[in-house]
Amino acid sequence: MKTFKTLLLTAFTVLCFSTSFAQQADEEEKLSLNSGTINNQFEFVIRRSNSWQDYKTVKKTWLYALKAHTIDSLKAVHKDLNETQAIVDVQAKEIEDLKINLSSTKTELGDTIVEKDSMKLFGIPMTKPNYSLILWSIVGVLSALLLFFIYKFKNSNSTTKQAKQTLAETEEEFEEHRRNALEREQKVRRQLQDMINEQKKA
Known part of the structure; x- marks a missing residue:
């Protein structure tokens, strides 16, 4: 019974993580530097820029x-x-x-x-x-x-x-x-x- 609960909890966690990752990937795909709103273009630059400590290049x-x-x-x-x-x-x-x-x-x-x-x-x-x-x-x-x-x-x-x-x-x-x-x-x-x-x- 404990094993079943553990498996169920593990499967639920993996499903939630996969859904969250898929949504984040979809959002990344929607961002573009040459289309969309100015806000989305700024978001594209911020997300795709390289990070170094607290800075973005x-x-x-x-x-x-x-x-x-x-x-x-x-x-x-x-x-x-x-x-x-x-x-x-x-x-x-x-x-x-x-x-x-x-x-x-x-x-x-x-x-x-x-x-x-x-x-x-x-x-x-x-x-x-x-x-x-x-x-x-x-x-x-x-x-x-x-x-x-x-x-x-x-x-x-x-x-x-x-x-x-x-x-x-x-x-x-x-x-x-x-x-x-x-x-x-x-x-x-x-x-x-x-x-x-x-x-x-x-």
């Missing part, structure tokens, strides 16, 4: 490739930001036009209220209530359009702010990584020089 070609990919990503963010800003500008102009139209319609409505009961609209005679109903319908449609464009403007503005924030975070992350990489490279060079000096003395 990174190939220069990897750093240059990573730099190029990061710059491409920043350019894409800048492009999206410019396109969003252009949309915001167009919508702001449309909102201003709608405000002018709405103001003009309200002025016309105020003028018609003081006129006679019998009025003509597009040459068609009609009662004042019907006339007012049509004009208020136009005002309602314009107001709805105004609210819609205000909503779209605010939404685009929010997208622009988010894109700017993402850009700032990406630039900060890249700068931090560049500083860390330079520091690591300088430390490795100093240590290599120290080792060379020690070899010469020996």
Whole structure:
């Protein structure tokens, strides 16, 4: 009975280890320097770099490739930001036009209220209530359009702010990584020089 339990426990441990190893291998295969997100590319460089004590030695070609990919990503963010800003500008102009139209319609409505009961609209005679109903319908449609464009403007503005924030975070992350990489490279060079000096003395 004890032997059976021991075998069962051993088989379970081996199965868990195999599953964990397979998942880790799958994750390693998904990482690439030339595809995937910037985060995955950084992870690729970190995992594939050689380790020495507490430091990582990174190939220069990897750093240059990573730099190029990061710059491409920043350019894409800048492009999206410019396109969003252009949309915001167009919508702001449309909102201003709608405000002018709405103001003009309200002025016309105020003028018609003081006129006679019998009025003509597009040459068609009609009662004042019907006339007012049509004009208020136009005002309602314009107001709805105004609210819609205000909503779209605010939404685009929010997208622009988010894109700017993402850009700032990406630039900060890249700068931090560049500083860390330079520091690591300088430390490795100093240590290599120290080792060379020690070899010469020996």
